[in-house]
Every structure is written in C-alpha cells, then in structure tokens.
Amino acid sequence: MASVRTEALTKRFGSITALRDVSLEIADGEFFAVLGPPGAGKTTLLRTIIGLETPDGGDVFVDEERITETYPGDRDIAIMFQNLALYPDKTVYGNLAFPLKQARVPRREIRRRIEETAVKLHIERLLERKPAKLSGGERQRVALGRALVREPRAMLLDEPLSALDALLRLEMRSELKRLQRDLGRTLIYVTHDQVEAMTMPDRVAVLREGEVQQVGRPEEIYHRPSSHFVASVIGSPPMNLIPAVVESANGRLRVVHDQFVVEALAPVERLSAGGSCYIGIRPEDVHLSSGEGFAGRVYATEPLGGETVVDVTIGGRIIKLITAGASGLSQDAPVRVTFDASRLHLFDADGTTVLSSAGDGSLLRVKDAGRT
Amino acid sequence: MRSRSVSLRGVGRLLAIVLVGAGFLAPLYWMVTMSFKPQAEWNPIGQTIWFPHHPTLDNFRNILGLTSQNTVFFQANSTDAxxxxxxxxxxxxxxxxxxxxxxxxxxxxxxxxxxxxxxxxxxxxxxxxxxxxxxxxxxxxxxxxxxxxxxxxxxxxxxxxxxxxxxxxxxxxxxxxxxxxxxxxxxxxxxxxxxxxxxxxxxxxxxxxxxxxxxxxxxxxxxxxxxxxxxxxxxxxxxxxxxxxxxxxxxxxxxxxxxxxxxxxxxxxxxxxxxxxxxxxxxxxxxxxx
CATH class of the missing domain: 1.10.3720.10 (MetI-like)
Incomplete structure (x- = not known):
C-alpha cells in the first residue's frame, strides 16, 4: 500500500499532447477515479504511472520514491487493462500464478495466495479453465485477481466494467467498492462512466484533452463544478445550460434570458455587463409548478418508472427536469416550471464557473422576465 | 426445363473438377504405382502399364539399403538412400x-x-x-x-x-x-x-x-x-x-x-x-x- 503522486506529467505522441502537466496526489488506500470522455488521456495516464509509456516531462512517485525511470516490473504496481489481456494459453490458475512465479514466490505460498484471492473474487471453481471458456464477467474477475494476487502497492484499473452488461456492471460496481474498502488498497480507477465516478471513489479527477479540470470528492464536483465541461460530464441527464446576457442594474449584476432573470444578491467577480454567460441548473433542481414559474410546453417525456424526465421548451430552448413518479403530462401540454435558486450555477462565456450556489439560497434570485 | 439446365450445369462442373483433379493427381499416381513396379515394368517400349502386374517392394528395399545391390545388368550406382x-x-x-x-x-x-x-x-x-x-x-x-x-x-x-x-x-x-x-x-x-x-x-x-x-x-x-x-x-x-x-x-x-x-x-x-x-x-x- 502506498501513496501515488504525479508531478507535471506530460506525454506527447507526435503532434498530439496526450497529457499536459498532470499533477495528482493519491493518498495511501484511497479509491481514486479518473473521469473523462474517450481520448482524454486516461489510459495514457495509467500507462505512464506504471511505466509502459515514458513521460516527456514530469515525474511519478510512489511513497515519495521517484519511479519515473523504474522498469515497469519493478514498480510493484498492478494494472488491469481495458481489454484484460489474460494469457490465453494459461488456465485461470496459471494466469494468477504468473506474476507470483516471476517474483519467485514459493510454490506453496503461490497456491495459498491464489486460493485466497479466488475465494474473494468467487472464481474458485474456475481455476482449471482457460480464459476462452469464461464468461465476460468471469474474465473480468480473473483479470482483477491477477492484479490483486500480487498484493501490489497500488492497483490501476482501466475501464474495468465497460464491457459488462448493465446488470452485471451494477453488481460489480458495489462489489468492487466493497473489495477496495476491505483491502484498503490504493486504487486508481479510469472510467468514462459518470455514474461509476460518482458512486465508487473517494475522489475524482476530471480529465479533458490531457488536462486535469478538477479534482475533488464526487459530491464536490457535482455541486461545485469548476467549469461547464465538468458540470456536463457528471450527473445524468446532464446539467441544463442556458445562454444568457449579463446586465447591470442598480449596481447589481443581472443575468437575463428571454423568460427569466437571475439576480446576483452579492457581488460577482469575473462577469461584466454586456457580456454573455451561461446559466446552469441540474434537471433535479427544476420543478414543475402549478401556480408561479415560467411558462413552457412539454416537448417529450421519458418515464423511468420511479421518476420521469420531462423535456420542456422554454423560450425556444429545451430544459430537462426530473419529477417523481409518472408526470401524467402529454406532449405539447402547457406547464410552468420553477428553478431552485439555491442550486444555480453561473458560467462565463468560456465555460469557467463564476458561481455555484450549492445550497446557499442567499446568492442568487430568479425572477420572471415579464415577457412571454 | 429449368431444373434440367441446372443439372446440366452441375454435371459440367463435376466433369471440370474431375478433369482438373485428375491432372493434378496423375503425377502422384504415376509415382505411387511406379514405386511398386519391378524393373521390367518401369518403361517397357510400346506399352503402358497403368497398374503393376507384379507388385514388388524391391524398390523400397533398394532405396532403404535393405538388400544388396540390384544386379540386373551390372553393378549400378548405389541406390541406398x-x-x-x-x-x-x-x-x-x-x-x-x-x-x-x-x-x-x-x-x-x-x-x-x-x-x-x-x-x-x-x-x-x-x-x-x-x-x-x-x-x-x-x-x-x-x-x-x-x-x-x-x-x-x-x-x-x-x-x-x-x-x-x-x-x-x-x-x-x-x-x-x-x-x-x-x-x-x-x-x-x-x-x-x-x-x-x-x-x-x-x-x-x-x-x-x-x-x-x-x-x-x-x-x-x-x-x-x-x-x-x-x-x-x-x-x-x-x-x-x-x-x-x-x-x-x-x-x-x-x-x-x-x-x-x-x-x-x-x-x-x-x-x-x-x-x-x-x-x-x-x-x-x-x-x-x-
């Protein structure tokens, strides 16, 4: 077990910069996720940490020991590749035994450790089988087992659940989380699935085009995203982003949209009158209302059973909201919606967050623009 | 009418396969039969022997050095392979x-x-x-x-x-x-x-x-x-x-x-x-x- 630190890691492939000044600190025993869309450099980050890629700049430390030039096999870090890369010619037992044999672990100890790991992962009945005879979920467990059995200082998992069907993924999600807590092992987990990034880790780093956008606890990133990019990769359905114009009235900033006005009750930096900006609000913070609120029409409804996602057209834009149970609304029905002012976000024209109210209702106020 | 033309085509195809196959297998057939022929049947003038009349394993014995040299006319080069x-x-x-x-x-x-x-x-x-x-x-x-x-x-x-x-x-x-x-x-x-x-x-x-x-x-x-x-x-x-x-x-x-x-x-x-x-x-x- 160990802490892992990267310092200004940069990696280029030809003219493409896959990683740009990536500095992360992962504590001993932490479950750390790296979230980003495909091509964000997530896999390159893992490959650089384990030494399969040599960085063009920056360093990797494990427990403050610099390992940037250490041979991958000597780093005592395990990786589970996205395509798993089980050894097809070896049985499950052979796959698990391989790293131990390389480390010259005595035969008896190898057997003991494999049995222990197999029980943990519920693969004890599969030990004599070849990977070709395993189901997708079983292969997943074997690959995880091969990483676990070495008892490495840290484990890197590259999209470990991406190839599983939805049900199995759900099951493995909680199982993996439990396993990590039980083992207390440092885990770096790469995913493009925002649900995995929300539900499993202690902390998340959001990566975009090789750059770290934000690092923090999942709820922190959820409530206080640093940019509308971060806001859009976490949460489902994604946050509503409404373009608006900044005005100044009575010394206060107002953000004006066709149908409503968001008034800043306190001074807001980095927004100036006349500029454009974005108002962000998550679907769960938009509510259907019977009396007050902004008028709109139902564009479509997506009943999910327990809740319904309703797309409402307001001022020519579609705003998604989530309501409990069945909405009972038909297409094109007129509705009124209200925004929870304590859950609003303001982004500047570049998408950088200017303000997230994050539960504080005293920062912003939403008013009807009075034009319909 | 239609089924007849189809079967005609089938026959033609089969014929072609047989001909080509025979062409490819002929040398092999020659080699296999020849290896079992006694010397008199190797290349008799004016005669084609499709199948050995008196099959023998002598050729193999000679090639594998299991017999003394064949002495039909006089000491030939060694045939022990x-x-x-x-x-x-x-x-x-x-x-x-x-x-x-x-x-x-x-x-x-x-x-x-x-x-x-x-x-x-x-x-x-x-x-x-x-x-x-x-x-x-x-x-x-x-x-x-x-x-x-x-x-x-x-x-x-x-x-x-x-x-x-x-x-x-x-x-x-x-x-x-x-x-x-x-x-x-x-x-x-x-x-x-x-x-x-x-x-x-x-x-x-x-x-x-x-x-x-x-x-x-x-x-x-x-x-x-x-x-x-x-x-x-x-x-x-x-x-x-x-x-x-x-x-x-x-x-x-x-x-x-x-x-x-x-x-x-x-x-x-x-x-x-x-x-x-x-x-x-x-x-x-x-x-x-x-």
Missing amino acids: SGPIVHSLIAATGGTLIALFIGVLAAYGIARFRAGGRMLPFQILQLRMFPPVAIIIPLLIMMSYLHLVDTYPGLWLVYGAVTFPFVVWLMRSFFQDLPREIGEAAIVDGCTQWGALFKAILPNVKGGLAATALFVFILNWSDFLIALVLTQQNVVTAPVFLNSLQSAGAGQEYGPQAALGLILILPPAILGLVIQRYLVRGLTFGAIKR
Missing part, C-alpha cells in the same frame, strides 16, 4: 531452426517496436524477389573462402538466409494479431522483454509458429539447386541423390526414384500431423473481451 535422407533431415532442420530463430526475433522487433523503420519488412521480402540461381555462383565462392562448401553449417547458413524472410512475414502478422497488452501484462508482472516474448507471447502464437516452421521446413527439405552446387560428397541431400539415380546400364532408375519420392513426402507429412493440433486451433480466443 538412407544416408541422403539423414543428411537432408539434418540440413533442412538446421536451416529451419536458424530461419526461425532469426526470423521470429526480427518479426517481433518489427511488429512491436517498428524496428528498422517502415520499409524494413519490404526490404526483407525483396531478398526473395530474385531467383536463388542468380547468386548461386558468388555464394559458392564465398562458401569456399569460408571453407563451408560441402558442410552442414554451409547449408544451414544458406537455407536460413533464404527462408528467414518468410518467417519474418508470417510471424509478423501473427504477432500483430496478438493484443499488445498481453506482452505488457507480462512485463508489468515482472518479466523482462525476453521473458515476456518467451513466456507470454510465443505460447500464444504456437499455431502460427508451427505453420511457419512447417512451411520453411518444406522449402528447405525440397531444395535441390543450392545443395547441388554447395555440396559434393560429405553432404548429399536426398533431392540431389534422387537426381543421381541413373546408370549407364539401366538408364533412369524410375522405380527407386519413385520409391524415394514417396518416402520424401513422409517427413513433412508426419511433421504436419504432429503439429496439426496447433495449426487448426484458433489463436487468441479469450485473450481479450469483445
């Missing part, structure tokens, strides 16, 4: 091993590390683009400087050099088909680069390796030209010996030639059977998730 068969086995096996060793390593370097640049595989293939006969004389001179004429190492070197381009090209594609991560997993698991190749990668291209080995062995096994020029008497390979199976008295020794030809099919055929299980098996089932 057991020595040449052994020589051929040694020469072809050595050449095949050299080609495999160099070729596999080169193919791995090219497939994984793009060793030698983008053009190297093509340059290697170019080695095969002129006929060996074009360089056989310079080769002979070089070999004589090296005192390797009429020796096994001489043949091994040339066989290895002539066939290793095939190994590179075949093995390169097998290596490329194997997910790169399997080798990387082995490295992360504590193997050196060499260890990863031998313990994790080669076991998973067994099928390709076996097919390549068989292909190269057949090439070396059936070589006539190189052995003819580079050897004299210490090393006499079977194809060269086969060619010498003629005598002033008996002319072409058709019977022993056919028997030897039949025997020469055996080593590649046996090798093929032994490694068949690797040839037909899929390559990387289960290595990656899909």
Whole structure:
C-alpha cells in the first residue's frame, strides 16, 4: 500500500499532447477515479504511472520514491487493462500464478495466495479453465485477481466494467467498492462512466484533452463544478445550460434570458455587463409548478418508472427536469416550471464557473422576465 | 426445363473438377504405382502399364539399403538412400531452426517496436524477389573462402538466409494479431522483454509458429539447386541423390526414384500431423473481451 503522486506529467505522441502537466496526489488506500470522455488521456495516464509509456516531462512517485525511470516490473504496481489481456494459453490458475512465479514466490505460498484471492473474487471453481471458456464477467474477475494476487502497492484499473452488461456492471460496481474498502488498497480507477465516478471513489479527477479540470470528492464536483465541461460530464441527464446576457442594474449584476432573470444578491467577480454567460441548473433542481414559474410546453417525456424526465421548451430552448413518479403530462401540454435558486450555477462565456450556489439560497434570485 | 439446365450445369462442373483433379493427381499416381513396379515394368517400349502386374517392394528395399545391390545388368550406382535422407533431415532442420530463430526475433522487433523503420519488412521480402540461381555462383565462392562448401553449417547458413524472410512475414502478422497488452501484462508482472516474448507471447502464437516452421521446413527439405552446387560428397541431400539415380546400364532408375519420392513426402507429412493440433486451433480466443 502506498501513496501515488504525479508531478507535471506530460506525454506527447507526435503532434498530439496526450497529457499536459498532470499533477495528482493519491493518498495511501484511497479509491481514486479518473473521469473523462474517450481520448482524454486516461489510459495514457495509467500507462505512464506504471511505466509502459515514458513521460516527456514530469515525474511519478510512489511513497515519495521517484519511479519515473523504474522498469515497469519493478514498480510493484498492478494494472488491469481495458481489454484484460489474460494469457490465453494459461488456465485461470496459471494466469494468477504468473506474476507470483516471476517474483519467485514459493510454490506453496503461490497456491495459498491464489486460493485466497479466488475465494474473494468467487472464481474458485474456475481455476482449471482457460480464459476462452469464461464468461465476460468471469474474465473480468480473473483479470482483477491477477492484479490483486500480487498484493501490489497500488492497483490501476482501466475501464474495468465497460464491457459488462448493465446488470452485471451494477453488481460489480458495489462489489468492487466493497473489495477496495476491505483491502484498503490504493486504487486508481479510469472510467468514462459518470455514474461509476460518482458512486465508487473517494475522489475524482476530471480529465479533458490531457488536462486535469478538477479534482475533488464526487459530491464536490457535482455541486461545485469548476467549469461547464465538468458540470456536463457528471450527473445524468446532464446539467441544463442556458445562454444568457449579463446586465447591470442598480449596481447589481443581472443575468437575463428571454423568460427569466437571475439576480446576483452579492457581488460577482469575473462577469461584466454586456457580456454573455451561461446559466446552469441540474434537471433535479427544476420543478414543475402549478401556480408561479415560467411558462413552457412539454416537448417529450421519458418515464423511468420511479421518476420521469420531462423535456420542456422554454423560450425556444429545451430544459430537462426530473419529477417523481409518472408526470401524467402529454406532449405539447402547457406547464410552468420553477428553478431552485439555491442550486444555480453561473458560467462565463468560456465555460469557467463564476458561481455555484450549492445550497446557499442567499446568492442568487430568479425572477420572471415579464415577457412571454 | 429449368431444373434440367441446372443439372446440366452441375454435371459440367463435376466433369471440370474431375478433369482438373485428375491432372493434378496423375503425377502422384504415376509415382505411387511406379514405386511398386519391378524393373521390367518401369518403361517397357510400346506399352503402358497403368497398374503393376507384379507388385514388388524391391524398390523400397533398394532405396532403404535393405538388400544388396540390384544386379540386373551390372553393378549400378548405389541406390541406398538412407544416408541422403539423414543428411537432408539434418540440413533442412538446421536451416529451419536458424530461419526461425532469426526470423521470429526480427518479426517481433518489427511488429512491436517498428524496428528498422517502415520499409524494413519490404526490404526483407525483396531478398526473395530474385531467383536463388542468380547468386548461386558468388555464394559458392564465398562458401569456399569460408571453407563451408560441402558442410552442414554451409547449408544451414544458406537455407536460413533464404527462408528467414518468410518467417519474418508470417510471424509478423501473427504477432500483430496478438493484443499488445498481453506482452505488457507480462512485463508489468515482472518479466523482462525476453521473458515476456518467451513466456507470454510465443505460447500464444504456437499455431502460427508451427505453420511457419512447417512451411520453411518444406522449402528447405525440397531444395535441390543450392545443395547441388554447395555440396559434393560429405553432404548429399536426398533431392540431389534422387537426381543421381541413373546408370549407364539401366538408364533412369524410375522405380527407386519413385520409391524415394514417396518416402520424401513422409517427413513433412508426419511433421504436419504432429503439429496439426496447433495449426487448426484458433489463436487468441479469450485473450481479450469483445
């Protein structure tokens, strides 16, 4: 077990910069996720940490020991590749035994450790089988087992659940989380699935085009995203982003949209009158209302059973909201919606967050623009 | 009407298949029947013998050195081919091993590390683009400087050099088909680069390796030209010996030639059977998730 630190890691492939000044600190025993869309450099980050890629700049430390030039096999870090890369010619037992044999672990100890790991992962009945005879979920467990059995200082998992069907993924999600807590092992987990990034880790780093956008606890990133990019990769359905114009009235900033006005009750930096900006609000913070609120029409409804996602057209834009149970609304029905002012976000024209109210209702106020 | 025209086409197709098949099998038929014919039936003037009238195993006995020399007219050249068969086995096996060793390593370097640049595989293939006969004389001179004429190492070197381009090209594609991560997993698991190749990668291209080995062995096994020029008497390979199976008295020794030809099919055929299980098996089932 160990802490892992990267310092200004940069990696280029030809003219493409896959990683740009990536500095992360992962504590001993932490479950750390790296979230980003495909091509964000997530896999390159893992490959650089384990030494399969040599960085063009920056360093990797494990427990403050610099390992940037250490041979991958000597780093005592395990990786589970996205395509798993089980050894097809070896049985499950052979796959698990391989790293131990390389480390010259005595035969008896190898057997003991494999049995222990197999029980943990519920693969004890599969030990004599070849990977070709395993189901997708079983292969997943074997690959995880091969990483676990070495008892490495840290484990890197590259999209470990991406190839599983939805049900199995759900099951493995909680199982993996439990396993990590039980083992207390440092885990770096790469995913493009925002649900995995929300539900499993202690902390998340959001990566975009090789750059770290934000690092923090999942709820922190959820409530206080640093940019509308971060806001859009976490949460489902994604946050509503409404373009608006900044005005100044009575010394206060107002953000004006066709149908409503968001008034800043306190001074807001980095927004100036006349500029454009974005108002962000998550679907769960938009509510259907019977009396007050902004008028709109139902564009479509997506009943999910327990809740319904309703797309409402307001001022020519579609705003998604989530309501409990069945909405009972038909297409094109007129509705009124209200925004929870304590859950609003303001982004500047570049998408950088200017303000997230994050539960504080005293920062912003939403008013009807009075034009319909 | 329609069904009749269809069946006519079917008959025509069948006829074509039979004709072409017969064309290809005729020499083989000749060889098999000839190997069982006594000398009188080899090439009787004005007569075609389709099937041996008096089948005999004498040709095989002679070829394998199991009888004293045939004495029909007078002492012919020796027809005992057991020595040449052994020589051929040694020469072809050595050449095949050299080609495999160099070729596999080169193919791995090219497939994984793009060793030698983008053009190297093509340059290697170019080695095969002129006929060996074009360089056989310079080769002979070089070999004589090296005192390797009429020796096994001489043949091994040339066989290895002539066939290793095939190994590179075949093995390169097998290596490329194997997910790169399997080798990387082995490295992360504590193997050196060499260890990863031998313990994790080669076991998973067994099928390709076996097919390549068989292909190269057949090439070396059936070589006539190189052995003819580079050897004299210490090393006499079977194809060269086969060619010498003629005598002033008996002319072409058709019977022993056919028997030897039949025997020469055996080593590649046996090798093929032994490694068949690797040839037909899929390559990387289960290595990656899909």
